Amino acid sequence: MREELSWAALITGIVISIFCIVYSGKFLPLKKIAHVSILKLFFYFFYLIGQIYVSGFYVIKVILTGKAHVDIVEVDTTLTNDTLRVLLADSITLTPGSVMLDMTDDKITVVWLRSLRDTRHVDNPGEFIKGHLEEKLLKMQT
Numbered sequence: 001m002r003e004e005l006s007w008a009a010l011i012t013g014i015v016i017s018i019f020c021i022v023y024s025g026k027f028l029p030l031k032k033i034a035h036v037s038i039l040k041l042f043f044y045f046f047y048l049i050g051q052i053y054v055s056g057f058y059v060i061k062v063i064l065t066g067k068a069h070v071d072i073v074e075v076d077t078t079l080t081n082d083t084l085r086v087l088l089a090d091s092i093t094l095t096p097g098s099v100m101l102d103m104t105d106d107k108i109t110v111v112w113l114r115s116l117r118d119t120r121h122v123d124n125p126g127e128f129i130k131g132h133l134e135e136k137l138l139k140m141q142t
Contacts, residue, residue, distance in 0.1 A: 035081060040140045047136055048091055055095040062097070062115040069116050072101065075108040075126035077134060084137045091133050098129055 062068045075092065079085045089108050093100045102109040112129055 035141060036083060037140045040136075044136050044140065048094065048133070051091075051131065051133065052095055055097055058115075059097040059113060062113060065115065067115045069114055071112050071114060071125065073110050073112050073125045073129060075110055075130050077106050077108060077130070079134065079137055079141075081141055084140060088130065088134055088137055091137075092129060 077085055077088055079088060085103065085108075089100045089103050092098050092108065092110055097113040099111045100108055101111060110129055112125065114125075
């Protein structure tokens with residue numbers, strides 16, 4: 001992060017980036033990610049950014065209307081890949097209004113900020129929380 005662009009700064013940044021990638025490759029369990037489509041994972045990132053903004057505006061509305069209620073909800077998942085289950089839990093946490101508390105085999109426990117007015121009709125809050133995130137992740141399993 002520099003105010004000016006120079007050849008020295010550019011080369012230093014490239015060298016440090018290569019070092020970080022090589023160094024982190026020794027410690028990251030990349031073999032566990034082997035059964036995941038990297039291309040779909042790349043596009044999932046952009047979908048998740050969109051969901052973060054949608055949830056952010058929903059939470060703003062809930063807070064400004066004063067109709068907020070907090071629940072602890074168990075979210076069931078059908079994902080079998082450990083990496084994708086962790087990615088689903090992290091995605092739920094990244095979307096405003098929900099925070100992961102615990103994750104066991106096929107259940108993710110989440111603290112959920114909701115509006116009493118908008119979600120009285122929700123029969124399965126777990127499905128409402130994960131939305132289409134799990135569907136997108138299921139398509140990544142190869």
